[in-house]
Amino acid sequence: MRLAAFRRPHEAAGTRRTGLVLGDGAAWFVHPFPDGVDLLELLAAEPGEREALADAAAREDGLPPAEVVLLPPVYPVAMRDFLTFEAHVDGMERGHGNPGPPPEWYDAPVFLFMAPHAVTGPFDPVEMAPDTERFDFELELAAVVCRDVRNVTPTEARAAIGGYVVMNDWSARDVQGREMRLKLGPSKGKDFATTIGPWVVTADELDGCRDADGVLDLAMSVRVNGVEVGQDRSGHMGWSFEQLVSHASRASWVKAGEVLASGTCSGGSLAEAWGRSGTLSPRPLQVGDVVEMTIERLGTIRNEVVPTGATVAPVAPARSTRLEVPA
């Protein structure tokens, strides 16, 4: 089942409705649920109850793409971004002059928390980040959590995953590179926009897409201005999403409304190619570029890069802190 958050074009920003998506390719329709039906609650509902609501919605008229504005399927209460694609890590490490993934990559799936208020809709324009000449995308598969869990096994974690979305974790590589020298990861290099969508495909729809290890194996691809620039399969993840939820939940809460992302697939960013070749080819994204990401069974998100909006001046450098280092 495909569940979308949307508003009608004439409705005020902030209006948020839930709909059932039917149809294929460009010929999709959103069949509204009654007001008050919450997308996360649908994901957590018993399958029978969800099906009954969907059957009722399907009997009503559907709205074509021109009559809906798709919104982020969820406004996350927290977002974790993992690093599960070995070949992506390999390319990035080569960009740092290293021979490949460090041994620690294989031990456990690291993650970082992302800016939860930067999520944007699946077809929204995305403003170029300030201060960057190396604007990039990241093609990822992400899971939407529908139940609060803590200390769950991978088997137990399955019931906490309501569904999946396509994610573009937009990145300013030069900004991020400077920040990461402080060893805390990126901050302003990734806090301005993360696109998710186009809708949530419920986990039960994808049970037939698992490999022998139970890892979802879906074709992933990214196009810039209509030309494919990268593709991979989610079956190349080093861990399943159930393992990622279990790891995240160890002595910590993973709550309904959280989004957990796979990390960038191999070929799913320009920076990986830059790391391998030592050149800026393909060129960084520019204003006017259209980035389109497709994951098998999930759909396509499409965003045009538009000029940076008005921003405040950068913060001043650190003042003298009268460095006093204990003997």
Added chain:
Amino acid sequence: MRLAAFRRPHEAAGTRRTGLVLGDGAAWFVHPFPDGVDLLELLAAEPGEREALADAAAREDGLPPAEVVLLPPVYPVAMRDFLTFEAHVDGMERGHGNPGPPPEWYDAPVFLFMAPHAVTGPFDPVEMAPDTERFDFELELAAVVCRDVRNVTPTEARAAIGGYVVMNDWSARDVQGREMRLKLGPSKGKDFATTIGPWVVTADELDGCRDADGVLDLAMSVRVNGVEVGQDRSGHMGWSFEQLVSHASRASWVKAGEVLASGTCSGGSLAEAWGRSGTLSPRPLQVGDVVEMTIERLGTIRNEVVPTGATVAPVAPARSTRLEVPA
């Protein structure tokens, strides 16, 4: 004004009330506001309206410490932890074999997003993290945001800061050290507990505590089992909180209910001393240790380290991902 979130000891977990704190030292009392008065809304209210509600609450009987369970003053909608104390960075970098802070530290205040669902109350016991033999604390000053802002100058940012709390960002240094080799910062090394409190002191209370640059200058100290092990002043921050909010808000949202933290002050962690001396002295925290943090004008948080609770097994190492590196 000091504003606390609390419940009565006999009330169910999940009960959440707001109170005005009066009294000094150990002789403090919580004067309840009427049900439904929200702490964040009080922070965002006009001073006159807040004062009127406080005057009414002060006329009612106050509850002594034994009759309240203090809760985290806010359950953050997001948390950013900065790195603003030069001498702390110096000590940590020496632990990595570097001569001191990299030049990038001075350019702009980096931050990481923290686990927002790991916040614990000011006097709650804290479970030892799993898998660590280097359990540590981090003494920080943190600001509570009471208005949604985006692209605000430091001057404009002042109105978005409702007040301040003491924060202990508990850290598993060995876990974090392994994770940080992947360059994304810590994940499981810091996602299990962050203590904030004991209550929010409204920003207007602290206007007299600013130095010539407008930076809050408050004495900060930490004791382990009653013995002071570190102290610093918030005046050693390289940027003011207004600058931190401005920086965070540049092309990004900072929303009501967010917490922005200073990062660890110098002497505010054991790891900084370990970095300088190359030895594990003072020893890492052990079960039974009591960590007490005090910031001038804000109060004291006190937490006992208790044994790790039951946890699920660690996740399996990465499966073979059939590494396919493009030529």
